[in-house]
Amino acid sequence: MANLLEKASIVLTPTGYGEDVIHNVKPSESPFGDMGLIKNGTSTRINAEGLVETVSAHTPRIDYSKGEGAILVELVGTNQLRYSEDLTQTSVWGGAGEFTSSVSMVDPTGSTSSVSNIYRYSSASNAGRFQAAASASTGQGVGLSAWVYNPDGGTQQVWIGYGDAGSGNGSFHSVTNSWKRITHITTGGVQPSEFHIAPAASSNLRVWGCQFEKDSGLGKDGKVSSYMPSTSGTGTRSRDNYANGGDAALIGQTEGVFYFEGASLYDAIAGRGMALSDGTAANRVVIYFDFSSQKLRGTIRDGGGANIAITGNVTDQTAFNKVAFKYKSGDSALWINGTEAVTSTSTFSFTSDLNELAFDQGNGAVHLEGFIKQVVVFKEVLSDAELAALTS
Amino acid sequence: MANSINWGKIYESTNWGVGVTSNTINWGKSYADIAETSVVPSLLSILEARSTYYENEAATTTLLTNLENIDL
Numbered sequence: 001m002a003n004l005l006e007k008a009s010i011v012l013t014p015t016g017y018g019e020d021v022i023h024n025v026k027p028s029e030s031p032f033g034d035m036g037l038i039k040n041g042t043s044t045r046i047n048a049e050g051l052v053e054t055v056s057a058h059t060p061r062i063d064y065s066k067g068e069g070a071i072l073v074e075l076v077g078t079n080q081l082r083y084s085e086d087l088t089q090t091s092v093w094g095g096a097g098e099f100t101s102s103v104s105m106v107d108p109t110g111s112t113s114s115v116s117n118i119y120r121y122s123s124a125s126n127a128g129r130f131q132a133a134a135s136a137s138t139g140q141g142v143g144l145s146a147w148v149y150n151p152d153g154g155t156q157q158v159w160i161g162y163g164d165a166g167s168g169n170g171s172f173h174s175v176t177n178s179w180k181r182i183t184h185i186t187t188g189g190v191q192p193s194e195f196h197i198a199p200a201a202s203s204n205l206r207v208w209g210c211q212f213e214k215d216s217g218l219g220k221d222g223k224v225s226s227y228m229p230s231t232s233g234t235g236t237r238s239r240d241n242y243a244n245g246g247d248a249a250l251i252g253q254t255e256g257v258f259y260f261e262g263a264s265l266y267d268a269i270a271g272r273g274m275a276l277s278d279g280t281a282a283n284r285v286v287i288y289f290d291f292s293s294q295k296l297r298g299t300i301r302d303g304g305g306a307n308i309a310i311t312g313n314v315t316d317q318t319a320f321n322k323v324a325f326k327y328k329s330g331d332s333a334l335w336i337n338g339t340e341a342v343t344s345t346s347t348f349s350f351t352s353d354l355n356e357l358a359f360d361q362g363n364g365a366v367h368l369e370g371f372i373k374q375v376v377v378f379k380e381v382l383s384d385a386e387l388a389a390l391t392s
Numbered sequence: 393m394a395n396s397i398n399w400g401k402i403y404e405s406t407n408w409g410v411g412v413t414s415n416t417i418n419w420g421k422s423y424a425d426i427a428e429t430s431v432v433p434s435l436l437s438i439l440e441a442r443s444t445y446y447e448n449e450a451a452t453t454t455l456l457t458n459l460e461n462i463d464l
Contacts, residue, residue: 003463005431005456015436015452016443025456028438048447062448069448374455389462 004390009250010357010377014069017060022071022242027250035245035357040238044227045072051110052147052209052227061240063226063371066263066320070371072226073242073359074265079228079235080133080212081195086231087116087129087207095129096164097122098198107208108147108179115208117151120199125166128159128198133212134234136193137186140214141222141269145183146197149206150175156200160184162192162212170196175205185222211235215269223266239367246357251276252379253353255328258285259390262372264317268293272369276377277362278352284362285327285354289317289370298325298334298342299361303351310334312341320373322391328381338392340384432456 005011010033011026021034039058046065047053055061063072083089085107087100098121102114118129142162150156160182161170169192173182186192195212199205209227228235258276271291277284281301288297290311300308312334314321324335332344357377359368382390432453440446 001463003460005459008459011435011456011459013448013452013455015448016439016446018444023439023443025435025439025452028435032442059445069451376459383464385464386462389464390459 004376004378004382004386007378007380007382008376009379010246010375012245012372012375014062014071014373017062019056020058022060024245031247031249033245033247033250033357035242035359038241038243041236043074043237044229049110052108061226066371068320068373070262070373072371073240073368074225074237075367075369076239077213077225077228077237078135079230080135080214081131081210082134082230082232082234084210084228084230084235085113085115085208087118087210093129093131097124097127098129100129103206105149105206108181115206118197118199118205118207120201120203120205123201126164127201128164128196129207130164130194130196131210131212132194133192133214135214137191137214139189139191139218140216141220142186142190142192142212142214143183143222143224144170144185144195144212145181145224145227146210147179147181147208148173148175148197149179150177151204151206153177156203156205158182158200158205159196159198161196162186162190162194164196165198179208181209183224185224187221189219217269220269221266223269225265240359241364241367242359243364244356244358246276246355246377248353248355250379251354251357251377252327253350255381256285257324257326257376257378257380257382257387258287259322259324259374259376259378260287260372261320261322261374262370263320264289264370266369267317268295271297271361271366273361273366274359274368274375275357275362276354277356277358278350278354279356279362281361281363283350283352283354285325286361287323287325288361288366289368293317296321296323296334296336298327298332300327300332300348302348304349306346306348308332308344308346308348310342310344312336320371324382324387324391326381326387331381333387335387335391338388340387430457430460432460
């Protein structure tokens with residue numbers, strides 16, 4: 001009898017990393033099966049102290065924005081706002097019923113810098129600070145975000161939206177005297193073109209790190225991803241390409257269990273996968289955050305034409321879920337949060353070795369987008385009791 | 393807590409040795425080989441040694457210990 005840590009052939013956690021690589025805890029000797037990371041340009045994360053931190057190119061990001069450390073995996077993004085940290089720049093920022101100035105204080109990075117203070121003297125519903133997006137939405141979902149701080153004491157209601165408060169296109173958020181990232185996402189196929197933020201009437205508000213980002217697809221809900229700072233031009237982020245992990249000796253070729261604990265960045269805009277594969281789409285075992293809301297999907301394909309897909313339900317794709325995909329010809333199952341959600345008796349036989357672990361669907365497409373707390377690979381199937389315990 | 397009273401104080405030093413896995417003396421060392429100990433510290437030590445950046449150790453220890461505790 002062996003425990004699951006002994007049985008696991010690969011264990012990946014958000015712990016050890018270096019440039020170009022995220023290290024597995026297990027195996028602890030070569031071949032380590034570490035996944036490589038290709039990511040051009042800098043990006044940001046929320047570090048263990050809760051501060052915004054710039055991360056170098058090709059370096060994994062352990063992000064704590066969900067309250068626990070997780071590997072942050074994202075797609076390419078663009079902040080459509082210019083001067084995201086300086087709302088006094090009148091070449092792009094405008095205002096109504098307010099006065100904006102610069103003040104020195106500790107910003108969300110933990111450093112003392114010049115941040116913007118908006119004082120709203122008008123109670124008119126159109127009062128606030130705004131900027132037209134460099135590229136407006138033509139029906140793509142939009143995510144709006146900003147860090148805000150109330151210097152006046154107590155709590156004030158702050159508006160963030162793609163129009164002023166009178167338009168109703170946004171939301172109010174309670175803000176106190178600590179930095180807080182407030183967000184608003186669009187739903188359906190609206191066409192936002194503006195970022196708008198407003199303190200309560202007769203109040204000051206410190207603002208830093210404004211962001212307007214739009215999805216690539218039409219008619220989807222918006223999403224808010226990691227912060228992309230900007231100055232005179234838009235801010236950008238490259239995709240996290242995690243691939244080339246694993247090894248044929250570490251992956252079960254006829255049966256096994258592919259387990260992860262993680263949360264999607266959003267619910268159901270697109271499919272987002274992680275795979276054990278032969279490096280192509282021909283032979284693979286994939287777990288997807290499904291493009292349908294509140295669903296997770298397991299897919300098996302072999303080079304002989306088998307195409308098995310089973311789908312289970314979750315309450316929330318953006319919450320941390322524990323998912324184990326047991327794959328064995330004629331006896332596959334998707335276990336989700338302690339329960340055998342769905343099974344399959346379909347048969348398959350891989351025609352080439354599964355030799356790669358990647359945060360995509362096996363062929364370098366449909367990349368993962370979310371927060372990963374652990375990935376574990378077992379070369380043999382586990383018992384129902386073990387799968388229940390693993391996913392609970 | 394340091395033992396300073398009555399019977400307990402006697403056992404601060406006996407021929408049974410000190411500790412379990414690190415016990416190298418007398419009767420006690422015979423238990424080192426059969427003691428159930430976690431491999432988690434060793435795995436993390438190896439991981440840290442080959443990492444440029446290393447963090448989130450407490451949460452990782454919890455995750456790995458949970459796996460280790462599933463022994464059905």
